Amino acid sequence: MIRLSKLGFLLGLILSVGLAPPDAWGDEQESTDPGHATTAEKSLQVANLVLAKHIDPPTRQEMILAGVRQLFSTHDVALPTGLAAEISTLTADEELSQFLVKMLQQVQAESKRPTDQPQLDDALVLAHGMLGIVPGGASLTNSKEHRVNEQLAENRYVGTGIVLHMNDKKKLPVMAQVFEDGPADKVGALDGDFIEKINGESTFKVSLVEIVQLLRGPAGSTVDVTLRQPGSDDARDYTITRGVVPIKTVIARTVTVKEAPIAYLKLDRITGSAVHELRKQQQELIDENTKGVILDFRGLSSGSAHHAVLISDALLDNAPIGHIRSRTGVKPFQASRDMLFADLPMAVLVDQRTVGSAEWLAAALQDNKRAIVVGTRTYGGGYNRGTFPIWDGDIVVSLSTGILERPDGRRLVKPRATATPPGMVAEMMALQQQKVSWAVEPDHNGTVNRRNAVARAYTALENSMTPKTDQLIMRAARLLLADKSQNSTENDSTGDATEG
Amino acid sequence: MSFRTFSSLSETSSAMWSITIRGCVIVFISALTVFADDDTSNDVGLKPSIRRPVALALVQHEQRLVVGNQRSGTLSILDTETHQVIQEVVVAQKLSDLAMLPDGMHLLVADEMAHELILLRFDDDQLQTVSRHQVAPYPVSISVSQKGDQCYVASLWSHAVTVVGLTDFAASETTPTLESIASIKLPFPPRKQLLLDTHDRLVVADSFGGQLAVININTQTLESARRLPAHNIRGIALSEDKSRVFISQQILNELARAKFDDLHWGVLMTNVLRHISVETLLNPTADLLDDARTVQLGDVGSGTGDPAELANVPDGQFIVALAGVNQVAVTRDQPFREQRISVGARPTAILVNDDQTIAYVANTHGDSVSVVDLQAQKQTEEVSLGPSTELTAADRGELLFFDARLSHDHWMSCHSCHSDGHTNSLLNDNLGDGSYGAPKKVLSLLGVSETAPWAWNGNITRLEDQIAKSFQTTMQGPSLSEEQIADVAAFLNRLPPPPNVLTTGNASKKTPQHAGAKVFRQLDCARCHAPSSSFTSPTVYDVGLHDELGNQKFNPPSLRGLQHRERFFHDNRAQSLEEVFTVHRHQLDREPTDDELQQLVEYLRSL
Structure with missing residues (x-):
């Protein structure tokens, strides 16, 4: 915690x-x-x-x-x-x-x-x-860093568009990843480039923190760099013009399960661009005649409640999203009409690293029977964070100002009395046996590893087709399932599928 | 040829003959032509004026394009070969729509100010007014049946559609007449129409909000009125295969914030084409969204504020006017892939010729018509409709009000929420109340000059301050100069309050108006909603409500035009005027009787 x-x-x-x-x-x-x-x-x-x-x-x-x-x-x-x-x-x-x-x-x-x-x-x-x-985790950041965090949260990060690492052996910074179409990419920087000089000054033995400060600047400003690929004799000079670097936060793959193309969308993080990226994905899905959607929320941590509200709104049709309980009261949120991926059944993958507003989002989809949830219990950290400047504005404190609640009022926050520090395996295992109300419990349990995530979700979807299942899923399933064969050819071996 | 005709007409002012046939008065008036005193402007001698073209028709075997101009009330006649304006004729006070009859010779014009439907005959370049007919006040659109025997006139502030019979057209000897057959009441102020002749149905769209009504034209009754997640429905057309109805609309997300980022990612305001199957539309109990699809127009980095009229073009595609960004777009049923073509200022109407090779676009604020080559997908010419007079401050402000390029990435204009200066009745979370987190109802700006102070918390004492704030914090676009802000203020100050019941004829015959006024006084409503000052007052009050941030004092909205608004209170919590009292017991210190309640609501609706 x-x-x-x-x-x-x-x-x-x-x-x-x-x-x-x-x-x-x-x-x-x-x-x-x-x-x-x-x-x-x-x-x-x-x-x-x-x-x-x-x-x-x-x-x-x-x-x-x-x-x-x-x-x-x-x-x-x-x-x-x-x-x-x-x-x-x-x-x-x-x-x-x-x-x-x-x-x-x-x-x-x-x-x-x-x-x-x-x-x-x-x-x-x-x-x-x-x-x-x-409770809920609180932190201090300096105001400059905070501004950057805000930019990242809205997916409007201004910079050179690289992931920076420090090569401890050579004591030089490295462009571990150059974002496609970002400012660095545009001038010709490559993944793995060592940065030997910034604005004419050597970067040897300069701390990572300082490198970051040197590379940052307002949109439109420039920075000169000298780059070299590992093992190369070529030192390349470039002038990078800083700009907005939109980062893809929805990574999509289409997988075929029993001849039906299924879309697998992994959310890297919840940002302001999520709805836009999902809309673009929807068009791709229509083009490819996709039969179902799997959203992977595993390892998806926090993100702002506001963005989660926008995503819930985009994925639900005239349904309650949940509430935020703050010190001034409880505010309900309702999704308007219009929803993405209508007519497509949906499954959501979660695990104990699904935290905060990501859990809230999964809960909204589950409670409205819009998606089935597959995986393991989520974290129980459903807090809404707020930021406040302090000490004359130099420092910003981030803390939990609200609690995220499901549409029926259950709070997605682990009660403090049973809080366990991470690493207490035995206790965690004991908790695993019972269903709790303060986290999202999967409809279909079982560890879902990367290899069989899709197959597992698909099987679970298929298995959940009973006469009692909600109308939307039934209707969508008819579209999804071309044939109703009993055995999946990609059964996983790490656990049994239990019907929720 | 035409010049001689003009000069002879100018010598006779107007010759009038009145012939009474079967109780109808048909007035034969020679058209009053428009001349410049000195012939310096152009060949045809067009008078300098502000025209504001809003409607188009092709007549005389597509040799002539007739352009209906709202402000000047004139029809401009263009030669489709030379693209020259060859005539301009005053026909109305405020022209709102134009429709051609199937005989290719007669035209109908709606006069929004005289509350008339005007029948004209255009033959061999001669335009003559045949007759004028009173319809429900404030007519704004016309559609004509395939046979040409009936037309349907939607009247905005009357919330009605008038069915008008067009009789005796076949016989060339008798003079055609217009006769009101029926009037159908709608639960909203209407604008765009789509006649589905083969199904005997008329689809009518809300001018401001998102309702769609379906009228059975045989029984002349309202069959259904359902709500879409939409507002500013300004285009409606049938697909080529006649199976789906396409509408152009906007979507304001009430959960989004009027902040740079939500606007940037296209989450706050989206501009879309939505299409619904005819089958679903005509099934009164079906959910309109059952098989609806939405095609987003524009993308991050290039919004398409204020989509307007749409028309069919080859290959099952559509051409849609993007009024706020001075473009038209050609699009298939796929988002993010439309072709954009630059045209003149504020294109709102489009007409495609029969063989779908040319689209004519009325540039309402450019006072021009664009000729678009549909094969090359570009504008070949922008034809000016005539010289303009100098724009007043209010005129300049109007141009700014409707310009979506004043918002970041061009997603929206002021009009996008304050539709035509009124309201889309939706909630918006902006800095109007000083912070985010408490979305509030978009206020109508009609009659805004009389309702100081402004904003829900009454904090704004200068209209210019609110305008500057909205442009900066909501529109997030380029900053405006002080002069531009003053121009927008001049435009807003010119907006009259919405018409009250006395001129719209909405009064219920059952309840006399003074009874409701008495209840209004007895319940002390006048304390905050003072009749002498536009039914508001200059202070803020605690009326037992608070928003999500704890704000308790509210600036009482003017009650003028209540009948033209949906849902009430700062957060739209009251779904109807009745609910204001029955559910929310607004400022009631005693229980009104059922009669009193009914009288009060009738009275409020009449304001």
């Missing part, structure tokens, strides 16, 4: 070089250090923000204690005893602030961090600790 934005944390650490006041270090005095007071104030701001905006926040005392634990751990100092008892008596802003100052002084006096390590912004350390215990 703890999800930190790793890159954000890294960047935060880098940024902290600028943020820490110059006289914060080496101050041995007992009297209140203005630096500590600021740090305490900033930490309190984070706690207050969570308390004000989160749908189900921890208490400030819980958060501050968690922050302090993180602080001590980062500075490699043993946690004092009795903190819980002490903090339980504190309620006012001032009291909590003073407590934090005391902790900061203590940690600084005893800090065992090697002096050659970069200075830490204790406010960030405390903030990370606090956010670590916030």
Whole structure:
């Protein structure tokens, strides 16, 4: 359940070089250090923000204690005893602030961090600790990174259109992937190119974070690069003009099962372009005379509730999508008429890595009997996230402001009491046996691996054709199934199909 | 030849003979021709004016193209060989539609301001008005039966279709007459029509929203009125094989946000052709979407704001006017693959000739007609209908209001939601209320000059501010200059409120108007909806409602034109005027009697 934005944390650490006041270090005095007071104030701001905006926040005392634990751990100092008892008596802003100052002084006096390590912004350390215990995952990012995240969420990322890796051996950045039709592709960059120079400067031993900053810029601006394919003698110079790089988030394949072409659409992530991409796919499906659609939501995590609403709306015809429960109330969403892939039966694949609004989307399709769900239980992380600037806008906090509910009101959020850290296999297995209400349970159970995903879904679809099955599926099945042979030729071996 | 005719007519002002035959008055008027005093403008001496062509007809064995001009009320006659305007004749005050009769000689013109259907005869380049006939007020479209014995006139603010008999056409001796046979009430203000003669049915579309009505023309009754997910239905045509009806429409997604990204990905506003089988359409209980298909026009990067009239072209394709982007598109039943052809400003009407080689396009704001070669798929000529007078600020504002190129990627114009200045009655989640998350009903702009302050939260005190805000935060297009904003404000300030019942004839004969007015006063409705100030007031009120973001104070909308709006309150929660009181008990401190309720609703409908 703890999800930190790793890159954000890294960047935060880098940024902290600028943020820490110059006289914060080496101050041995007992009297209140203005630096500590600021740090305490900033930490309190984070706690207050969570308390004000989160749908189900921890208490400030819980958060501050968690922050302090993180602080001590980062500075490699043993946690004092009795903190819980002490903090339980504190309620006012001032009291909590003073407590934090005391902790900061203590940690600084005893800090065992090697002096050659970069200075830490204790406010960030405390903030990370606090956010670590916030349900639904919360994170900090700097505002620049946040803007990029927003662009990605809307699939309007502005950049050079590459996936960047660091080759640790050569200590050079690599264009691991060049997006088709992106700015880098347009000038002639190739997958695997080493980037030897950016704007004339060598990139040898430059950190990945800095490379990213060098390559980023507004749409229309240019960056000069020198590239070289591995093992080649040719160094190539290009000028890349940054632009919007739309990324394909719906990857499509047509597979033939029993002579019927079935569309298999994998959603990489939920973004603002999803509905548009699905519309384009619909035309392809019509062209190819497809008989069914399988949507793969496995590993599909979070995404915004707004985009999930738009996708649900596109896939459902005049049906309830669900609700978002926030602190101001419960808001229902209803899909309008018009739906994509009408007349085609649909199956949705899910697993425990289907998280957040992706689960909500699967639940809407399942509850409206628009699709059958195949796979294993989803995560139970149905939260709606909101972002809030803090600390004069430098940092953005992302936290859960709402809970996603199915049309019948069941919340897609694992109850906190039974929360288990990942890796507790035995407990997970025990949970697997019962059906729960806080996640999407598949109609047809069984591990669905890549090899037989399609066949499994198709078989499940076929098996679900009983007189009791919903009209839409029955009608669509008649179109789908040319013949009704009993045995599938591609049965999987990893589990039995159980009828939902 | 024609010049001599003109000069002789100009010497006689108008000669009138009245002949009374069987109680009908037929007036034989020589057409009043239009002349410039000095002959400097062009050969034909066309007077400078603003024309606004909206309808087309081919007459005299396709030798002449007749163009109906809305603003000037004139018919422009073009020679189809030379593409020159050879005549221009005033026939109406506000011309809304034009239709040709099957004999190829008579024309019908709808006059939206005089509330008349006008019968004209065009023979050997001579245009004569034969007769005028009163129809339900505000006629906007005409369709004519195959035999030419009946025509159907849809009247916008009357919510009605008038069946008009055309008698005595066969016999050349007797003068043709127009006679109202029946009037059919519709549950919406209509505009486009499609006559399915072989099925004895008339399909009529909502002008603003998404309803389709089917009228049985034998029994002259309304057979069905069903709702499509649609608005601005501005084109309707039958497929070549006569099995499917194609309509051009827009879809506003109420779940999307008026933000750059939703607009960019084509999720906020889409422009489509939808086609439905005739069978489904004519089955009154069938779900219209049962076998419907949608063909999206435009794509990310190039929207096709405001699709309008459509017509058949070879190979089962359609040509559709894209009014907001100054183009027409030729499309098959496949999205994302249409061919776009540039034409003049705001093309709204298309007419294809018999052998489907040429399409004539009326460019309403360009005051011109485009000639499109359908084989080469390009415009060969744009013919100006005559010199223009100087545009006023309001005229310039009108051009901006209907221009979809003012939105990002050209997906929509102001008209796309505020249809013809009115409303499509749908919800939109935009920054009008200061934030996202609480979609609100699109407000009508008819009579907007009298209803300050503006916006649902009453925050806007200058109309120019709202206009600037809408262009910036909703349309997301290029920024407008202050002068342009002022022009749009001038246009909006010119929009009159929708007509009330006294001129539309919608009054129920059962309930006298003053009874409802009394109830209105007794229940103290006038406190917020003051009759003396357009049934609104300059403050915001807490009426026990709040939106999703907790906003509780609302700016009372003007009640003028209520009969022309569907669904009520900021989020359309009331499905009818009755529901406002029966379900939502809006500001009722006592229980009205059934009679009082009926009187009140009748009164409200009459505003």
